[in-house]
Amino acid sequence: MSSPIETDVAIxxxxxxxxxxxxxxxxxxxxxxxxxxxxxxxxxxxxxxxxKPIYDIPGLPIVTGQELTDRLLEQIKPFGATFHFNxxxxxxxxxxxxxxxxxxxxxxxxxxxxxxxxxxxxxxxPKRPPIAGIDAYEGKSVFYAxxxxxxxRDRDVLIAGGGDSALDWTLNLAPLARSLTxxxxxxxxxxxxxxxxxxxxxxxxxxxxxxxxxxxxxxxxDGKLEAVTLAGADKTEWRHxxxxxxxxxxxxxxxxPIAEFGLNLHENLVPVDTAKFESEVPGLFAIGDINTYPGxxxxxxxxxxxxxxxxxxxxxxxxxxxxxxxxxxTSSSNLQRKLGVA
Amino acid sequence: MKIIATDRSGVSREIExxxxxxxxxxxxxxxxxxxxxxxxACACATCHVYVEDGWYxxxxxxxxxxxxxxxxxxAVQENSRLACQITCSDALDGITVTLAPE
Numbered sequence: 001m002s003s004p005i006e007t008d009v010a011i012x013x014x015x016x017x018x019x020x021x022x023x024x025x026x027x028x029x030x031x032x033x034x035x036x037x038x039x040x041x042x043x044x045x046x047x048x049x050x051x052k053p054i055y056d057i058p059g060l061p062i063v064t065g066q067e068l069t070d071r072l073l074e075q076i077k078p079f080g081a082t083f084h085f086n087x088x089x090x091x092x093x094x095x096x097x098x099x100x101x102x103x104x105x106x107x108x109x110x111x112x113x114x115x116x117x118x119x120x121x122x123x124x125x126p127k128r129p130p131i132a133g134i135d136a137y138e139g140k141s142v143f144y145a146x147x148x149x150x151x152x153r154d155r156d157v158l159i160a161g162g163g164d165s166a167l168d169w170t171l172n173l174a175p176l177a178r179s180l181t182x183x184x185x186x187x188x189x190x191x192x193x194x195x196x197x198x199x200x201x202x203x204x205x206x207x208x209x210x211x212x213x214x215x216x217x218x219x220x221x222d223g224k225l226e227a228v229t230l231a232g233a234d235k236t237e238w239r240h241x242x243x244x245x246x247x248x249x250x251x252x253x254x255x256x257p258i259a260e261f262g263l264n265l266h267e268n269l270v271p272v273d274t275a276k277f278e279s280e281v282p283g284l285f286a287i288g289d290i291n292t293y294p295g296x297x298x299x300x301x302x303x304x305x306x307x308x309x310x311x312x313x314x315x316x317x318x319x320x321x322x323x324x325x326x327x328x329x330t331s332s333s334n335l336q337r338k339l340g341v342a
Numbered sequence: 343m344k345i346i347a348t349d350r351s352g353v354s355r356e357i358e359x360x361x362x363x364x365x366x367x368x369x370x371x372x373x374x375x376x377x378x379x380x381x382x383a384c385a386c387a388t389c390h391v392y393v394e395d396g397w398y399x400x401x402x403x404x405x406x407x408x409x410x411x412x413x414x415x416x417a418v419q420e421n422s423r424l425a426c427q428i429t430c431s432d433a434l435d436g437i438t439v440t441l442a443p444e
Contacts, residue, residue: 162413163413188409190414252386
C-alpha cells in the first residue's frame with residue numbers, strides 16, 4: 001500500500017454532480033480527489049443511458065448522458081482533479097486532527113478536510129440472480145466478472161444472460177473451458193450481432209451449447225458448484241453439470257459501505273441542511289440523488305445548485321482562517337486565470 | 343381504473359390508476375418497492391413485473407427496446423414486462439401484476 005494522499009476534498013462518486021462539485025470547489029482553490037466504482041466518469045448518465053437525450057439541463061436543450069459528462073469533464077479540466085476509478089469507497093474514519101481518512105477497496109487512502117458524498121443511488125454492483133443460496137458460491141464457483149481466465153480453464157462453465165458480457169465471455173472462454181453452456185430466457189440477444197453470429201457458429205460446431213432456459217437451483221457443497229437445475233420455456237426442468245457459473249445481467253445500484261459511515265440515513269438517503277448540504281456530521285457533505293431534504297427533487301440541475309452551496313461551506317472547513325471572496329466568472333480576472341482563459 | 347399489484351412477499355393490494363401515468367409510476371407512487379433506477383427511460387430493467395391473469399395478452403406488444411432491456415432483467419418469464427413501458431388507461435382496468443424478484 002502506498003502512503004496516504006492528502007488533499008482538500010475527497011468526493012465519492014464521479015457522476016455529473018461529483019464532476020460539477022470539482023468546478024465549484026476549484027473556483028475556491030480547493031483540490032479534489034474522486035473515487036468511483038465504475039471504470040469511467042459519468043455515473044448513471046454514462047452507465048445507464050449514455051445515448052438517451054436529457055432535456056432539462058439549463059441552457060442545453062438536448063444533451064445525451066455521454067455528452068453531458070464530456071462537457072463537464074471539459075469544464076473541470078483546469079482544476080486537475082485526480083480520479084480513482086474501479087475503486088469503491090469502503091471505510092471512513094475521522095483522524096485526531098479533525099481530517100477524514102477515506103479508504104477504498106483497492107487500498108487507496110485519501111486524507112481530506114472535507115468528504116463529499118455524491119454517490120447517486122449508491123455503488124453500481126452486478127445484479128445477483130434471485131437463486132436461493134447463491135451467496136455461498138460467490139467468489140468460489142459463481143463469479144460476476146472474469147478477473148482471471150485461468151479460473152475457468154478445463155472447467156464446465158455455465159454462462160447466463162443475453163447482453164454483450166454474456167456473449168463476449170462465451171466467445172472468450174469457450175476455447176479454454178472443458179465445456180461451455182450459455183442459457184438465456186429467449187432465443188434472441190441484445191448483444192452485438194457479430195458476437196451473436198460467432199456464438200451461433202460455435203454452437204453449430206458443437207463447441208458451445210445454448211439453451212433457452214433459466215437457472216432455478218444450484219447444487220453443490222461448501223461453495224463448490226456441481227450442477228444446476230435449468231428450467232426451459234415449456235417449464236420442463238433438468239439437471240446440468242457445471243462447476244463454474246457466470247451470471248451476466250448488468251449492474252444495479254446498492255448503497256454499499258456508505259451505510260456504515262455513521263450517518264443517520266433516512267430510507268438510504270443522507271439528510272442534509274439546505275444552506276450547506278452538510279450532513280449532521282460536520283465536514284461530511286452530501287449532494288445529488290443521495291441526499292434528502294424537504295422539497296428535494298432528484299434532478300441533475302438541483303445537484304448542481306447543491307454543489308455550489310456545498311463548495312462555499314466546504315471552503316470554511318478547509319480554510320478556517322481565510323475570508324471567502326465571492327466572485328463571478330464573468331467579471332473576475334482571478335477566476336478567469338484559474339479557468340485558463342485570462 | 344384499478345391496478346391489482348402483488349409485492350415480493352405475496353401481499354396484494356388495489357391501486358387507483360391514473361390515465362397516462364406509467365404502471366411503474368403508479369406502483370412507485372403507491373409505495374411499492376419498485377427500484378426503477380433509471381426513472382422510466384427503459385434503461386435498467388429494475389421495474390420488472392409479471393403480468394398475470396390473461397392481462398399480458400391484452401397489452402400492446404413490447405418495443406424492441408423493451409425486449410432488449412428485458413435481457414438485463416432477472417428471472418424473466420413469458421409474462422415479463424417492464425412497468426415503465428406500460429401506460430395506464432381504462433382499457434387496462436383491473437390489470438394484475440406481481441413484482442419480479444430482485
